[in-house]
Amino acid sequence: MGPNQRHGPRLTTRIELEEGVIEVVMIAQQEAEIAELARRSQSRLAIKEGEETRSRTR
Numbered sequence: 001m002g003p004n005q006r007h008g009p010r011l012t013t014r015i016e017l018e019e020g021v022i023e024v025v026m027i028a029q030q031e032a033e034i035a036e037l038a039r040r041s042q043s044r045l046a047i048k049e050g051e052e053t054r055s056r057t058r
Helices: 003-057
Strands: none
Touching: none
């Protein structure tokens, strides 16, 4: 049994774990970007509603 065969299952497990961590990080980044877009959208909507309210009261 060569050295690569001895560490094969461990190496495979480590690679799978690293890929899982990378996937979790990517998902977290996507969720953060989505939350930021939602926050910006809400801010724009609040500004627009405020402008409409001011234009009606003039």
